[in-house]
Every structure is written in C-alpha cells, then in structure tokens.
Amino acid sequence: MLLQSGVLSPLFVPLRVGLTAIGATALLALSASPLHAASINCDAPGQNLQVRINATALGDRLDVTGVCDDGPYVIRQDIKLAGPATLSATAGSAGSVLTVFGAKAELRDITIIADNARTGLAVLDNGSVNATNIVVSGASSAGIAVTYSSVIRISSSTIKENRLGFNVSNASTLRLAHNTIVEHNTLDGINVSRASTGTIRDSRISHNGRFGIYVLWDANLGISNTEITNNGSRGVNIFLQSFFNFFDPPSTIESNGIIDVNCEGRSGFFANSTQISLTKVLFTSADCLDSLGAPIF
Numbered sequence: 001m002l003l004q005s006g007v008l009s010p011l012f013v014p015l016r017v018g019l020t021a022i023g024a025t026a027l028l029a030l031s032a033s034p035l036h037a038a039s040i041n042c043d044a045p046g047q048n049l050q051v052r053i054n055a056t057a058l059g060d061r062l063d064v065t066g067v068c069d070d071g072p073y074v075i076r077q078d079i080k081l082a083g084p085a086t087l088s089a090t091a092g093s094a095g096s097v098l099t100v101f102g103a104k105a106e107l108r109d110i111t112i113i114a115d116n117a118r119t120g121l122a123v124l125d126n127g128s129v130n131a132t133n134i135v136v137s138g139a140s141s142a143g144i145a146v147t148y149s150s151v152i153r154i155s156s157s158t159i160k161e162n163r164l165g166f167n168v169s170n171a172s173t174l175r176l177a178h179n180t181i182v183e184h185n186t187l188d189g190i191n192v193s194r195a196s197t198g199t200i201r202d203s204r205i206s207h208n209g210r211f212g213i214y215v216l217w218d219a220n221l222g223i224s225n226t227e228i229t230n231n232g233s234r235g236v237n238i239f240l241q242s243f244f245n246f247f248d249p250p251s252t253i254e255s256n257g258i259i260d261v262n263c264e265g266r267s268g269f270f271a272n273s274t275q276i277s278l279t280k281v282l283f284t285s286a287d288c289l290d291s292l293g294a295p296i297f
Helices: 010-016 021-032 049-055
Strands: 037-041 061-071 073-075 079-089 096-101 104-113 119-124 128-132 135-137 142-146 151-155 158-160 164-168 173-177 181-183 190-193 197-201 204-206 211-216 220-224 227-229 234-239 243-247 252-254 259-263 267-272 281-283
Touching: 037 049, 049 061, 049 073, 049 079, 073 079, 079 096, 096 104, 104 119, 119 128, 119 135, 135 142, 142 151, 142 158, 158 164, 164 173, 164 181, 173 190, 190 197, 204 211, 211 220, 211 227, 211 243, 227 234, 234 243, 234 252, 234 267, 252 259
Parallel strands: 037 061, 061 079, 073 096, 079 104, 096 119, 104 128, 104 135, 119 142, 128 151, 135 158, 142 164, 151 173, 158 181, 164 190, 173 197, 181 204, 190 211, 197 220, 204 227, 211 234, 220 243, 227 252, 234 259, 243 267, 259 281
Antiparallel strands: none
C-alpha cells in the first residue's frame, strides 16, 4: 500500500521532496493504477486474442472487450483475463473454447459461447481458475470441465444450456458459491466423480434434464444454503462409494421429477444440518451409509 497510517511508505518519501501539491497528487494517482495491464478490443481489425494471451507476462492482467470469435484459446501462464468480452471458437473446433493448462488464471466478466466446441472452459493438469461473473453456454459435452488434479472457484456466474453444467473428475476440486446458477443443462447440472471433492454454497441448481447433482466413484461433495429444484429425474444422485454432506444454513431439495435424493452403491448421505427440506428421499436397500459406515436403515 502507498499509504500507511496516513503517511507515504518510505519508498515514496524521497520523491515527495520539492513536489507541489498537484505533483504529489499525480504521483499518487499514477502509483495506484495497475502496473501491468494490457488490453485488446476483439472488434478492432487485425486483433488476435491468443497472440495477446501469449504475450501477457506472468501475473499480469489482460483487459478484453468485444466479441472474440477466433478461438479456441489456451492459457499456459498465470494471468488475469478481465472483460466484458464474449469468447467463442471457430466452426469445427472439437475441444474447448478456453483451456487453462497447468496454470493459475483469474476470469472476470467473461461470456463463453461454446456452440462450436465440446467444452466451454476446461481446467487441466493441476490448473486453477478463480472465476467471477462468467456465463458459459452451448457446449455439447460440459460447460466447465475440471480434471487431473485441477481446481475451480466460481461465484456470481451462470452455467446453462450445455449437456453437463460441470464435469469435475480425477481428483479435482469444485468451489461454487455466491448466487451461481446452474440450469437448463440437458443432462446433469453438476457431475463430480473419481475421487474429486467440492462445496456448493448460496446457489441454485434447477431445471436440468436428468440430475441436479450426480456424485459418483469415490467423490465427496457438501452443500449449504442451496436450492436444488425442478430437475428432470433426481435432485441429488449419490452412487458408487461417494459421500454427500448437508451443512447449515440448510438447503432445499424439492419438486424434482422422480426422487429428490437417491443414495446407493455403498455411499454416504450425511445430514450435518439442523434442517433439510426433503419431500422425496430414496435409500436403495441397505446401501446408503451413515457417518460411521453403518446402514441408515
């Protein structure tokens, strides 16, 4: 910080000597501005977002505006990408509109339209993404895919109209919070599998074609203060030695097509909450376990 207890930090004291009040004010304004922020307007002729991403130095921010439609794009270094901007891929693209590969990236105010790609945003190979106010739609596979020990933290975002909203697999981590909406995906809203973990807070998962949340193959997921409603088949499906935890503030799971919560395959359903609104709950035979590994009934 430039100001500490009302005085300038020692680094700036010599520069103040002899400056007028106007000069000192200008110096403070200059010092408070971002030091490493480049920009690109994709609507301007001759602009290429991938070229600018490649040229962005480690830790720097790239401000993006306009419609960038010459993807796919790949981030391989730790950078910040800030909109408002829309990203899409050219026709015939088989992969992701945007891939974060083994890097730490921050995304803000970005819309990803994946009509020409299997995935909107992919986070791979120990990659990590912090995303705020993003929209991902149109993917034929997953709106957001997180795999191979990767992490996504996402808030205030909308993931809609994909086949899967999220596909989190292979020891990866999902942190979803703060009014994120996962809706109108043709299969599942959120799919967490293969030793992956996650938490969902203060969000809504609704009107997905099959399951709101599917937890399977040794996965572990917890939710609080979240609505899981009006999904086509099951609100939550817990399967194959996986674990699902409810925490306070309580969540609401209701008005789903067939079953609100299904638990089977030696999995666990843990009600660590003072109140759960469940209208339809099915535990298949004795395969749903409590926190001590004993059958629930």
